[in-house]
Amino acid sequence: MRALDDILVLDLSRVLAGPFCTQMLADLGAKVIKVEKPGSGDDTRGWGPPFLADPETAEKGDAAYYLAANRGKHSVTIDLAKPEGQELIRALAAKADVLVENYKLGGLAKYGLDYASLKTINPRLVYCSITGFGQDGPYAPRAGYDFMIQAMGGMMSVTGEKDGLPGGGPQKAGIAIADLSTGLHAVIAVLAALNQRHRTGRGQYIDLGLLDVQVSMMSNQAMTYLVSGKAPGRAGNGHAAIVPYQAFATMDGHLIIAVGNDGQFAKLADELGHPEWAEDERFALNRTRVEHRDVLTPLIEAETRRYDSAQLLEALERRQIPCGPINTMDKVFADPQAKARGLDQEVPHARAGTIPTVASPLRLSDSPVLYDRGPPLLGEHTESVLTEMLGLDSAMLAALRDKGVV
Structure with missing residues (x-):
């Protein structure tokens, strides 16, 4: 048994923060249904190079970026802009335990797929919305991207060499730290809401903003300002409070x-x-x-x-x-400690046979992470999910395909 193998997650998120959250839930055993746009899917499928090459044709497959955050999921293509697509999502949401989405403010309300609409058909649903700035405040309608959030949330004011030195000036982190941290916080919030549901029988709404998370992640640097009234600056590779x-x-x-x-x-x-x-x-x-x-x-x-x-x-x-x-990175994976801990793993892939993946850091003694499900091809599970979960037959599926719904 895996820790979350009785949990069904409906993943309406794209790019990184939401998919990183749902990948962790999948690692813990949840069945994650990733809903993607027919024909194109998650934007990150095309965010390369590098791309995974088809072993037979050598044609470009999905980008490494997509493969990094979508392990263990079931890909279903549904066009949310079509009424029939919205009905399919409602039917899946009625059966889901968790829904994760990162549409702009009000983006799903126009389809009747917001929390207020879906909780009427599934009061037990835990609904997690991830946006740049949260659901309220003057910036709520704005799109939020990791780079700008690192800047606005103070990260770039303390990252990089000191001003006046060679290479000095603002510097972003080498990874999408705001997105990844928001994904981690989303997992924490979802698990907390599931535990609350265990006590009350009710789901709830989770409002996560990248800016909120980034400011929280400033931790001691933020408290340095709040306590002293003085904004900390960049210290290069040095530490503001520890030497050497x-x-x-x-x-x-x-x-x-x-x-x-x-x-x-x-x-x-x-x-x-x-x-x-x-x-x-x-x-x-x-x-x-x-x-x-x-x-x-x-x-x-x-x-x-x-x-x-x-x-x-x-x-x-x-x-x-x-x-x-x-x-x-080559030295990271060659390091004896990394090898002993198995930080690189192999997972199945429908086209390549197996592909490499970065191991989950979650080590649970009784319900360990298993590397038995790789990142899905676009729409790989559309037929199986809609047939098994919603009872659609081949004629119904063919009709939906003809209309471009799936």
């Missing part, structure tokens, strides 16, 4: 050194040949190291440059000083 905690140059690259307490700093100072640093009143305590980071950091880097990265890594690990290499 950054990348240091070596003979052949860089190494991360993340000293978390004064004892670790004393061991670092000793290993680098300067035990006197730990007795220096400027460096003995973290709070004074923060005040004198501009003095201490060059002193440390003058010593780290005397080592190659592997040599320094070995020396620091021997002293249990937190450190690590800066890996490219």
Whole structure:
């Protein structure tokens, strides 16, 4: 048994935040029906290169972007703009436990597929809406994209090298952190609502805004402002409140050194040949190291440059000083720890046989994630889902296809 194998999810989301949420629900065992537009489907199917190549024809298949967030789902093509398509969605929603959507404000209400409409036919439905700015406020009607949300939510004000230094200025994260964080929060909210339903028998509405999530994810940086009244700025690879905690140059690259307490700093100072640093009143305590980071950091880097990265890594690990290499993705998956944890997996694929996938980090002892369902082809399960769940026969399906509904 898997943790959510009695849960049916109707996925009306596209791109990343919503699909990332529903992929995690699928990993946990939920049956996820991904509803896509006939002919084109989720936009991310075309967001490449790279694309998955057909092993027989070498033609381009789905993009890696799509494959990253749609594992374990059933793809059904339905045109929501057609009345017959809306009826199919209502019939599926009547049977669903969860619905996830990321249409613009009011986008589904015009089809009668909003929460107010669907809860009348399924009061147990947990309905999760993901938008850029939530369901109210002056920005609610606006579209929200990860890049702009990182900027508006403060992320880019603290990410990147300091102003005035080479490469200084605002910088986005290398991944769609606002989208992915919103997907994670959506999973948390859905699971909480399902537990509440277990007690009350009623579903509920979940309103998630990317901006809200991004501001929440600012965490200690946001609290720094709220407590001090001063907006924190960019610190490059440094840490605003911990020193040394950054990348240091070596003979052949860089190494991360993340000293978390004064004892670790004393061991670092000793290993680098300067035990006197730990007795220096400027460096003995973290709070004074923060005040004198501009003095201490060059002193440390003058010593780290005397080592190659592997040599320094070995020396620091021997002293249990937190450190690590800066890996490219090929090195990530080649790392012994990544291999031991099975961070790359294979899943079935209708066209390619099997394809690689990034392992779920969720390790449940009694209901583990199984890698037995890959990302679906566009419309791969339309016939089976509509036949098994709604009782449509071949003639009904043919009529719907003729009208372009499915």
